[in-house]
Amino acid sequence: MNTKNLFTFNAITAVLFAIPMLLAPKIVADLYLTHPETANDATWVLMRGYGSLLLALTVCLWYIRPAAPSRALKGILLLIFVGDIILPIVHIHAILNGVENNQAWGIVLVGVVLAVWSGLVLRKIEVGE
Secondary structure, three states, X not given: OOHHHHHHXXXXXXXXXHHHHHHXXXXXXXXXXXXXXXXXXXXXXXXXXXXXXXXXXXXXXXXXXXXXXXXXXXXXXXXXHHXXXXXXXXXXHHHHOOOEOHHHHHHHHHHHHXXXXXXXXXXXXXXXX
C-alpha cells in the first residue's frame, strides 16, 4: 500500500475510461446509460471534457509515481481521496434514479476501493512544513 502502486493503478484505471470517452463516447453511453438514445451533443461534449480531465490525471499520476513525500504528493493524494469519495455518491445517485444501469456499480466499487486505499496512504504520509 504505497503511493507508487496507488498512482499506477489509478492511472491505468483513469486511462481505460479516458480514451473511450474522448474517442468513442457513444460506446460509453451505450454501456452505462439506461437510455443512451436520449444522449445529445451536450452529452458528448461533457463526456469528452471529463475524458480529457481523466487523461490529464493519468499523465500527472504517472509522472509523480516515483516522487518522495512532499506537499505536492500529498496534494495529489488528497485529490484522489476527495474525488473518489464523491464519485461513488454521484454514480449511486444516478443508478438509483434510473440514469445509469447496473454496470455502473463497477465504477462505484472502483471509487470506493481507491478512496479507502488513498485514505490509508494519506495517513502514512509525513510531510515537513
